[in-house]
Amino acid sequence: MRAATDIYICDGCLKEIRKGDLRYFVKIEGVCATDCIQQENSADIKEEINGLIEQMKDMPEQELVRQVCSERYYDLCPGCYKTFFDGPLRSINEKNNNR
Numbered sequence: 001m002r003a004a005t006d007i008y009i010c011d012g013c014l015k016e017i018r019k020g021d022l023r024y025f026v027k028i029e030g031v032c033a034t035d036c037i038q039q040e041n042s043a044d045i046k047e048e049i050n051g052l053i054e055q056m057k058d059m060p061e062q063e064l065v066r067q068v069c070s071e072r073y074y075d076l077c078p079g080c081y082k083t084f085f086d087g088p089l090r091s092i093n094e095k096n097n098n099r
């Protein structure tokens, strides 16, 4: 997160990262895998696409975009960067363990 010229705020711990301090820029990109639509025959594809269109017709545009692809950008201090890369799926694992 950019706070002012030459000053960033760590998106993990909210500490200031000043010009010259070590800072990591992390970009996360999620894209819907193209093989999620089975390509057995064209009639099946047509039916599958119609089904998807039907499911999506009431969704807000922003939600549709988010389902196809999403990007996140983070500025991290060295400590948060290490924590992040030591366990990028930690939040998912914790969520699944709390069920």
Ligand SMILES: [Zn+2]
Residues within 6 Å of the ligand: 010, 011, 012, 013, 014, 015, 076, 077, 078, 079, 080, 081
């Ligand atoms: Zn941090």
